[in-house]
Amino acid sequence: MPPAPTAPRTVGAVTLIDIESVEPNPWNPNRLDPSQYASLKHGIQHDGWVASQALLVWSTDKKGKRRMLIIDGEHRWKAARELGMTKVPAVLLERLGEAEAKALTIKLDAKRGEFEPTELGRLLREIQAARPGDDAGALGLDLGFDASAMARLLAPPPEAAGPNQVSQNPNVKTVPLFFTGATLEEFTGLVRELGAKHGADNTTDVVMAAVRAVL
């Protein structure tokens, strides 16, 4: 079946390139702390370089001038080079303006989503249980978290470790909600508004009143 006429296309193709044929761009704002970089390198060494994580390379500019700068993947490239790899998977983009190349560096990093902490914690505990021989440090190196992040993420679920001591009471069930800036504001605004409407004065009661009203 041919794609719909307006459907987007796959852009570029992954080829193996000489690792020395490209170099980092001077504008990359992405930083890895030393422990994360160590973990990235560890991953390439032990799992290999998974081809779905190919480098994106600015091959030529609009005038056809050769650039060969890494748009995305600088740290993978650096780690692979240190590990002695000579060929790496890459997509070369040609006839691309400098602003577009810079924009790609930003957008490919910015549109990654975030870990939902409860689900990440659950998954990490499951993995930990399946790897009894590995301590938290070894797991963290393998999976990409430093020691303090591992301690936080591997802690018992929020039912038992919420910031509020009420949850120590076994008869009280806790359901954690996770917000980022803008949604937190919306949430507190809605709770205030609905609290007045339903005559409820704590968040859980307001949520339950809304649940019953909407159901």
Place this chain on the structure above:
Amino acid sequence: MAAKKAPMDARASMPKVVGKVVQLKLALVQPNPWNPNRFTPQLYASLKHGLSHDGWLAAQAMLVWGKDAKGVTRNLIIDGEHRWRAATELGMVSGPAVVLDGLTELQAKQFTIKLDAKRGAFEREPLSAVLRQIQFDLGVADLGLELGFSNEDLMRYLASPSIDTVTDESDGGGAPPPAPPLQSQNAHTTMVPLFFDEATHGEFTAALPKFEQRFKTTVVTETVLAVLREAAKAKPAKRR
């Protein structure tokens, strides 16, 4: 799945390239049930916008768990669920993917985490510098949508680094609020606990799947927000 050996594969310990990017029919695969990665609706819109306008870059291929260690076909997306979803919604029938066979479920789960966790974070000053360099050259109407930031964040990042120590004589508009240090994205998450007794907890959890279906949400927080929005829309409150 193993890549061809590079001709100059002299060092035995040298890491290999694993897998090969192919065009894969999107209908053949589906999301895994364990993915802890979440997009806000705004970020998802931006991802979809990017696929629609720039295409799906082969360097952003999906990683797919093809067959498990026992040879049973799984065809679950290890990494790239949101790209897959957006591309499907945009009418794409195939996309770039690497299919790995022979992984155990534990290995597949670990890949989902590893590939997401080792991405680093933007450093504030270099990010601001690039954004200021390209903001006019790109010629797009909605820079936030284009690049994947909320307008609020974009405004902060575009603000002059010394804006809060200089009086506003340089720029036309009012001075943006001083920017907090840019942290890793997860650091902005705030937890709000709900406390239930047994019975109410049962009532709440029984209602959740119905709401998830109705509001097409998957995460409790999103579901609760959708319920509150709906309740706020309803005219006179239905007293219970």
